[in-house]
Amino acid sequence: MSRYWKDPLRPLTADERTELTRLSRSQSAPAAQVARALLAIADGASYTAAAHLVGRGHNETISAWVSRFNREGLTAVRPHHGGGPRLRYGADAQQRILAAWARMPQRETDGTATWSLSLLRKALRQAPDGLPTVSTFTIWRTLHEAGLIEQAYTLGAQRGLSVWYEDEAGPFQAVPHPGVSWRPHGHPATQPHEYIRGGTTKILTLFHPASGQVRLQSAERCTNAMLHPWLRERLSGILAELPAPAPVWDPAAARAAWQVWQAGLTLPFTLPDDLPPLRLLLVWDNLTGHKTPELVLWLCAHGVMPLSTPVGGSWLNMAGSIERVLKRRALDGQHPHSPDEIGGWFEQTAQCWNQQPTPFVWNGKRRQRRRSGGDQTIGSAALGHARTDRSVETVQPEHQNARSNNK
Numbered sequence: 001m002s003r004y005w006k007d008p009l010r011p012l013t014a015d016e017r018t019e020l021t022r023l024s025r026s027q028s029a030p031a032a033q034v035a036r037a038l039l040a041i042a043d044g045a046s047y048t049a050a051a052h053l054v055g056r057g058h059n060e061t062i063s064a065w066v067s068r069f070n071r072e073g074l075t076a077v078r079p080h081h082g083g084g085p086r087l088r089y090g091a092d093a094q095q096r097i098l099a100a101w102a103r104m105p106q107r108e109t110d111g112t113a114t115w116s117l118s119l120l121r122k123a124l125r126q127a128p129d130g131l132p133t134v135s136t137f138t139i140w141r142t143l144h145e146a147g148l149i150e151q152a153y154t155l156g157a158q159r160g161l162s163v164w165y166e167d168e169a170g171p172f173q174a175v176p177h178p179g180v181s182w183r184p185h186g187h188p189a190t191q192p193h194e195y196i197r198g199g200t201t202k203i204l205t206l207f208h209p210a211s212g213q214v215r216l217q218s219a220e221r222c223t224n225a226m227l228h229p230w231l232r233e234r235l236s237g238i239l240a241e242l243p244a245p246a247p248v249w250d251p252a253a254a255r256a257a258w259q260v261w262q263a264g265l266t267l268p269f270t271l272p273d274d275l276p277p278l279r280l281l282l283v284w285d286n287l288t289g290h291k292t293p294e295l296v297l298w299l300c301a302h303g304v305m306p307l308s309t310p311v312g313g314s315w316l317n318m319a320g321s322i323e324r325v326l327k328r329r330a331l332d333g334q335h336p337h338s339p340d341e342i343g344g345w346f347e348q349t350a351q352c353w354n355q356q357p358t359p360f361v362w363n364g365k366r367r368q369r370r371r372s373g374g375d376q377t378i379g380s381a382a383l384g385h386a387r388t389d390r391s392v393e394t395v396q397p398e399h400q401n402a403r404s405n406n407k
Contacts, residue, residue, distance in 0.1 A: 007063070007066060007067045007070060008066070009038065009041045009042060009066045009069070009070065010070050011042075012038075012042050016073065016074060017039070017042070019074055020035040020038055020039050020074075021035075021039065023035035023077065024036040024039055031077035033054040033055070033056075034054075034065050034069075034076075034077050035077065036050075036053060036054050037050040037051070037053065037054050037056075037062055037065060038065065038066070038069060040053050041062070041066065046059075047059035047062045047063060047066075050062050093131055093134075094142050096124070096129075096130070096131065097120075097124065097131070097134070097138075097139055097142045098142065100120060100123060100124055100127075100130075101120060101139075101155075101260075105119070105123070110123055112253060112256060116256040116259050116260060117136040117139055117259070117260075118136060119256065120139055121134060121135065121136050121139055124139070149283055149307065149309060149316040149317075150362065152261075152281045152283055152307055153209065153318075153362040154362060156281050157210060159257075161278065161279065161280060161281050162208070162238070162242055162279065162280045162281070163208070163209070163210065163280075163281045163283065164206055164207065164208050164235075164238065164280060164281070164282055164283070165205075165206070165207045165208075165209065165282075165283045165284070165317055165318045165319040166205065166206050166207075166231065166282060166283070166284040166317075166319055167205050167207075167284065167285065167317050167319030167320050167323060168202055168203065168204055168205070168222045168227070169202065169203040169205060169320070169323040169327070170200065170201060170202030170203055170222075171200035171201065171202050172200060172201055172202070172203070172327070172331065172336075172342050173197060173198070173199075173200050174197065174198030174199050174200070174201075174336045174337055174338050174339055174341065174342060175196075175197060175198065175335070175336075176334075176335040177331040177332055177333065177334055177335070177336075178332070178333070179328070179331070179332025179333035179334075180332065180333050181332075181333030181334065189333065198336070198337050198338050198339070199338060199339040200339060201218050201219070201220060201339035201340075201342045201343050202218070202219050202220070202221065202222050203216060203217070203218055203219075203323060203326075203343075203346055204216065204217045204218075204219055204222065204226075204227065204230055205319045205322065205323055206231075206234055206235075206238070206319070207318060207319040207321075207322045209318050209359065209360040209362070210359060211357060211359060212353075212354075212357030212358045212359045212360060213354055213357050214322050214326070214350050214353060214354060214357070215234050215238075216326070216346060216347060216350040217230060217343075217347070218339070218340075218342065218343025218344075218346055218347065219343075220339065223289075224289045224292065224295075227289065228292070228294075228295050231295070232298060235280070235282070235299075235302065235304060236302070238280070239279060239280065239302060239303070239304075242279055242280070245276065245277040245279060245303065246277065249276075249277050251274075251275070254275050254276065254277050254278065255271065255275050257277070257278045258271055258275055258278055258300075258305060259271070261278075261281070261305050261307065269291070269296060271300065272297060272300050272301070275300065276301065276302070276303045277303055278303055278305055279302075279303035279304070280303060280304045280305070281304075281305050281307055282299065282304050282305065282306050282307065283307045283308075283309065283316075283317060283318075284306065284307075284308060284309070284317065284319075285308065285309055285314045285317055286308040286309055286310065286314075290306065290308065291308075318360055318362075321360065322353075322360070325353075326346060326349050326350060326353065327346075329349045329353075330342075330345040330346050330348075330349040331345065
């Protein structure tokens with residue numbers, strides 16, 4: 001209790017009390033305990049009572065929190081380095097690396113039209129406020145940790161690339177599906193008591209988040225013999241709608257553009273010797289069937305870079321998001337009697353969606369709400385341990401689309 005008298009909690013300013021109150025209400029912020037303890041002491045509680053309030057066994061920890069808050073203010077509950085070797089490349093340096101990578105290089109000054117790891121290292125070392133000792137490994141690690149899929153969505157369009165997502169949904173059974181449906185008053189929906197399976201169907205999906213357009217087809221199964229020809233056909237149509245590449249291009253610059261995206265792959269594949277200009281990024285799940293040499297070589301020959309989501313990260317594939325939207329509109333509250341009926345409803349729903357598509361936003365409103373709630377601004381240095389918040393990116397439509405399909 002000696003620290004209580006030597007270093008009592010100083011009076012809180014209005015801004016500090018507001019911030020601590022907000023933090024104390026968080027269920028996930030690691031410094032929420034600190035905020036609750038400080039507020040309790042500011043309201044007249046003893047160190048022992050504050051320790052019991054936040055589940056601490058003694059009040060020495062509370063004394064340390066108070067002393068640090070008196071010295072540093074709200075900075076005491078923000079992220080700090082948690083020990084170990086000194087951080088040579090912190091958040092500022094990583095942001096400079098990402099900003100340099102996002103910048104379109106100038107051939108006159110940078111000597112290239114597209115970045116490679118070595119050329120980006122050279123540019124960062126020669127910049128007036130750059131990183132004179134940065135290595136290609138540090139650049140690769142920064143790009144990899146920043147999230148390859150996020151880079152594809154946020155920076156792909158800036159580089160003149162079309163970004164599409166591919167996924168397979170299902171199987172969907174021809175049985176009654178729970179959900180709401182419009183029925184006349186006094187005539188509720190009824191379902192048969194017999195549980196008769198009428199077969200299943202799967203849905204092949206290509207999704208363009210920037211425009212909200214979806215290309216969809218139902219299939220009895222999703223084997224390579226079914227999926228690969230469909231992909232070649234649909235991607236050929238998409239590429240035909242894109243601006244034609246320059247008739248003459250620099251092979252070295254074209255290879256460098258492909259290698260930049262390979263820098264973020266966990267297991268990069270060997271690029272062919274002859275590469276056309278990169279035109280499209282295709283994000284899909286990390287499935288063995290997607291890595292067959294014939295399909296990968298066809299994609300590379302047509303200027304398509306396949307980007308596999310990391311293992312356990314299939315939620316990064318935004319095609320799954322549009323599939324869930326279409327599934328609710330096509331099947332919820334309905335009773336399909338055959339796989340063909342399911343496929344027809346999905347295709348009708350996709351056609352209605354494409355008439356007024358809703359673009360999907362990466363790093364949208366949900367993540368902004370989490371950030372404003374303190375989930376990413378508060379660290380745990382005051383709690384005695386370090387924590388890195390790797391909050392996932394979320395996908396959210398810009399506005400709620402309330403259209404319903406007519407079946």
